[in-house]
Amino acid sequence: MASLATLPTDILEQVGIIASSQSLADLLHLMLTCRTVHDQLSIAYNPHVYASISRQIFDVPFLRQGVPPDSAIAAELIQRLRLFRRIRRGDLSVQALPEALWTAYGLVLEGGSLNASHLAAAGFSAFIEEVLRTYSARTDDRNQREARMACRNLATWLLALTITRDDIVRMSEEAREELLGILRPLAVDKEELSGKSVKHVFDSTRAETSSSHVVFYSQKQRPRPQCPPVSSAAITLCFALRQTHVPLCALDLPADRAAAIATQRSGPTLEDYNAMASFRTPLFAETLPSTSLAQRAEGAAAGATASHTRGFQQHHDPCLTRLHVPYTQPPSVYSYIQNNLQGLWEGALLISPLILPDTNESSLSAPSDAASPDFISQHPMQCSLSVHLCFTPTLPVTWGHMSDEDPFKWDVAHQSLCAGAYKGSDCRQDIAHNSESFAWRHPDQALDCLIIGQTTEEHADAWGAYNFYGRVKRDGKIVMRRQPKNSWDTTFDSRIFEGYLHYGNSWVGTWRSCIAPGSPAFKGIFSMRKREDPESQK
DSSP states (O other): OHHHHTSOHHHHHHHHHHHTTTOHHHHHHHHTTOHHHHHHTSTTTOHHHHHHHHHHHSOOOOBTTBOOOHHHHHHHHHHHHHHHHHHHHTOOOSTTHHHHHHHHHHHHHHOOHHHHHHHHHHTHHHHHHHHHHHHTSOOSOHHHHHHHHHHHHHHHHHHHHHOOHHHHHHSOHHHHHHHHHHHHHHHOOHHHHTTOOOSOOOOGGGGSOTTOOOEETTEEOSSOOOOOOHHHHHHHHHHHHHTTSOOOOOSSOOSSHHHHHHTTOOSOOHHHHHHHHTOOOOOHHHHSOOOOHHHHHHHHHTTOOGGGOOTHHHHOOTTTOOSOOTTOOOOOHHHHHHHHTOEEEEEEEEEOOOOOOOOOTTOOOOGGGSOOOOOOEEEEEEEEEEEEEEOTTSOOGGGTTTOSSSGGGOOOOHHHHHHHTTTTOSSEEEOSTTOOOEEEOOGGGOSEEEEEEEOOHHHHHHHOOEEEEEEEOTTSOEEEEEEESSTTOOSSOOEEEEEEEETTTEEEEEEEESSOTTSOOOEEEEEEEEOOOGGGGO
């Protein structure tokens, strides 16, 4: 052992890295040979070794603004190993569970095949489902309920970010129904859908001691991160779990539009119903590229960074980016919206049973405290949208007719928006009258973000023609109003849609009939995905 202890530090580092290639236990055995080796290979003295091990085990991203230092990567490795130990032990105790779930959250959003394989090998899917079941149970203790809500909300998002179609297919019918029973109250917030302000505000920081911190790549997250809107994750899961069953349709429908025209029939055809039944809500796991170890090693050898530029950088979702890495800037909301929201969106909406409004103002129970009935029907949804940013000196049209927070009170004609929306909607600023010189302006400098859209002719023939208009708030929330394209058509009602755009191709949220708040109204949830442009795939 004397010869091993006298090795140069750089050679001893390589020995430690090679020793850990099969198992981290081999590195521990090496460190226990003598005090000198132990000290030189300790994480405090030599974080470089553990950073190198972490890069071998996980898909540590090379960030555009810089690479986290070795000490930060080594510290994150220790947190992730503690997470895996907790998962394998099935430790569901609330002590330090939120911090462990945040560690899993950062690991999942980094993406990559290595991260996913380690989570799968540890049994993460079964663990997070059990966390969701355990912490969704009702409790009368308000302080304990808030701690349980923190774990439940994070578990809901982690399940939504990691579940695959194969996972859903492998579930038993009883397991799917159990999850749907947990998720429906989270997806449909009765007060939010009725247009009322939410009275019960949950603050996850109240449920934990002042000594607890969320740490990501050795950086304490201050203020403590808040979970993204749990309704988005619940809605995604509700749609995905229900899509194992094909919606039933009438048998006497014409085969396609040509057959409908020949028989002088209006409305949907069998082809239209099949298109609706084939819709699948986008899952985060579907958006991650599959990169083999050989491809990863080849990219690293070539000095490529693109193979690691995934997760936060690929999707750049401001709503999901709750953990901030050192040397990075938070994503731009309006840039994200401008790059991803424009285009043709197709999907479906689910209708909840019509329930009379609750006039009991003293009710402060959380939505999950009561059972939520199943959705009664599914309908297709489509909109072709354009995004318009408004810069000074042009005043946003939303400041006048759309300034009220409640879309029910918006008073603006779709035609007037289409006529004036293009003023100030470009990120370029004309710096001289009649000049071809332009100065680029960052989308976040915009005063407001307006969206305008309509259905296509094909959709109008089958399901009705609609116009859309709305705005995108600074926090990324998309608020949109749908109106019948023909004012004389009373067979279709106006509706308000509110939701978020996630990982670039999933738009989910809630909807309600456009009537006075507090009145009986149809309501429900929706999910849409962006239709790929054939030209972009060539």
